[in-house]
Amino acid sequence: MPKFLIERDIPGAGQLTPEQLTAISESSCSTLRGIDPEVQWITSFVTADKIYCIYFAPDEEVIRRHAFEGGFPANVITLIQSTIDPGMAA
Numbered sequence: 001m002p003k004f005l006i007e008r009d010i011p012g013a014g015q016l017t018p019e020q021l022t023a024i025s026e027s028s029c030s031t032l033r034g035i036d037p038e039v040q041w042i043t044s045f046v047t048a049d050k051i052y053c054i055y056f057a058p059d060e061e062v063i064r065r066h067a068f069e070g071g072f073p074a075n076v077i078t079l080i081q082s083t084i085d086p087g088m089a090a
Contacts, residue, residue: 001038004063006053007076014048021046032068043080064081071090 016024032039039062042054057063060077067074 001040001056001058003042003080004057004060005078006055006063006067006074007078008051008066008067008073009049009075010051013046013048013051027070028066028072031066035066035069036037038045039063039066046057047049 028041032041036058038056038072040060042056044051044053055063060079063074063077
């Protein structure tokens, strides 16, 4: 299944409390269950004013639907072509 990087513009994201982040997580998971059980949220990275998420999804449209129904942005959706890590270095 294709892997996507989703950039979400959320001003003040870095100031969200653990309780607020938990509520966002619960909302996201609940919305995903209602859309497509094959879609997988892998992880997210919270920065000062954005949240970057990694998802497995059949296509970009499913991610857009998830964002719309969940009430959060998906400002940029990028198909991940491949990954690298330090273990690949000679």
